[in-house]
Amino acid sequence: MIKPHQQIVERHRRQFLAVLLICCWGLPTEIHASKPVEPFTLKITANPKDPRQCLVVVTANQPEFWSSLKQADEEKLHEVLTFKLQKQSGQNIPAMLGRYRIKTNRLEFEPAFPLVRGTRYQAIFDPKPLELSAKTKAKLLQAEYYIPLPNLKPPRVLAIYPSGKRLPANHLKFYIQFSEPMQQGEIFDYFSLFNKTQNKQVPRPFRHTELWSPDGKQLTLWFHPGRQKAGVNLNVELGAILNEGDEYELKIDPKWASLSGHALGTPVSKPFSAVAIDERQPFVKDWKLSVPLKGTRKPLICELGEPLDYVLLKDQMKVQTEQGAIVKGQIQLGQHESVWRFIPDSPWQTGHYRLVAGTVLEDLAGNSIERPFAIDLSKRKSNTPNASESRFLEFAITD
Known part of the structure; x- marks a missing residue:
């Protein structure tokens, strides 16, 4: 059994040894490796008033990193920073159009058109075209952007004009009215014309020019005028779009979506019959x-x-x-x-x-x-x- 005075001696001996070690070797320290600072950061910021508008920003920790882009053209800027629909397997999706700006240490991109709700987008920053020094360990950066669908009802076709079901065989155009603005650009795959009498699709019936009202709620859909004028090349090569006496159906694909991202959901069609051509002016x-x-x-x-x-x-x-x-x-x-x-x-x-x-x-x-x-x-009368x-x-x- 250790006596009390021996315990005191032992405690003082340990304290002495501890002081001696500190004097010889110093206090123990924990060494942390400093985390390297990334030369670039990528961020997509939504417009607080309208999330369909956004700003893509690449921030450099040194403004001179952008020196090679001061006089760069659109193609060079696209190589460095692109913003596009999120790529699906096997798809080759082009970059979106928009405006580039360099502000001190920031490279900014603002899309030219409002984005679509319910759709995923992707920003890609590639530092290679900047030709930075080997010391700058820059890497490819990616960021995603998504606008959720609002809790709204799907869009509706309110009316298609002419409202009648008997149209002249040389009929020219339809007016289609929607309950809300629709997505624009490459819309003609959503339209088709079916000849019910001959039980077949009418090939290439539409003029591929989009004519929208300012509010985006009314589309003017033209039959191709070259198909409707007798003797014109397309009329000779493909024939007239409508044949007198035949029954037709103008169809709109339910997958077509509004700017809110909601699709029509149900097929829309306008049945009509073609009657005799009309060559008489209104008097x-x-x-x-x-x-x-x-x-x-x-x-x-x-x-x-x-x-x-x-x-x-x-x-x-x-x-x-x-x-x-x-x-x-x-x-x-x-x-x-x-x-x-x-x-x-x-x-x-x-x-x-x-x-x-x-x-x-x-x-x-x-x-x-x-x-x-x-x-x-030759047929126009002088009187x-x-x-x-x-x-x-x-x-x-x-x-």
Whole structure:
């Protein structure tokens, strides 16, 4: 058994040895290897007001890393930084268009168009084209960007014009209205024209030019005019798009999505039959007016005798007073765009008025008040009235 005084001696001996070791060897230390600083960082930042807009930023820890890009063209910048749809197996996806900027130690890219919800995007930074020194251990960087779908209903096709189901065999275009803006660019794979009578698809029926309303909710879908004009190359090579007497169906693929990312979800179609070709111009003098009573807001009704262009009927027809002032009001179309109605904002007053039509107003085959869509000079008679001289109908509101 160790006695108390021996314990005290032993404790002092250990303390002495510890002091001696510290003096000889120093305090023990833990050595940490410093983490190397990466020369570049890649980040994608969403616009706080609209996540469909973003900014891709590569930050360098030395501004001179961007010196080789000061006078670089678009192709060189694309080699260094690209932003595109996330690649799927076997796909070769081109980089998105946009604007590059160099700000001190930052290389920025801003996409030219809003992104699509529900779609994944990828930014890739490749330092190799910068030709940096071997001491700069830069590596390829990647970042993903995703905009979740909002909790919204899928888009809908509200209407397709002409609304009628009998169209001339030389019909030219459709107006398709949607409940919300649709995705644009390369849309024609979503459209097809089926000949129900012959049980086959009509080849190459559409003119591949996208014509959208400013709000992105109305598309003008053209049949190719070269197929609809007799004697033109495409008409000779491929034949007319529509044949008189045949039944057709215009189809829209349910996979087409709106800007919100939601697809239509259900097929959309417009059945119609092709009737005889229409080569006659609209003549204003043939229209029939039903004049309302003074002091009422009942509509002025114009029977056009045939369906005319839906958009132009709303844009190219107006009511004027005898002095030329525009009468404000609302336009309504009926009987498959063959009847035009005008409801004034204020009750009709006694006086003389004019219903004025612009000469570009046309029928479903493109024959306008000014000229027919296809002119055969050998058949044109010299005594054919000049339609441009008959652009208005006069009427009077009496007591």
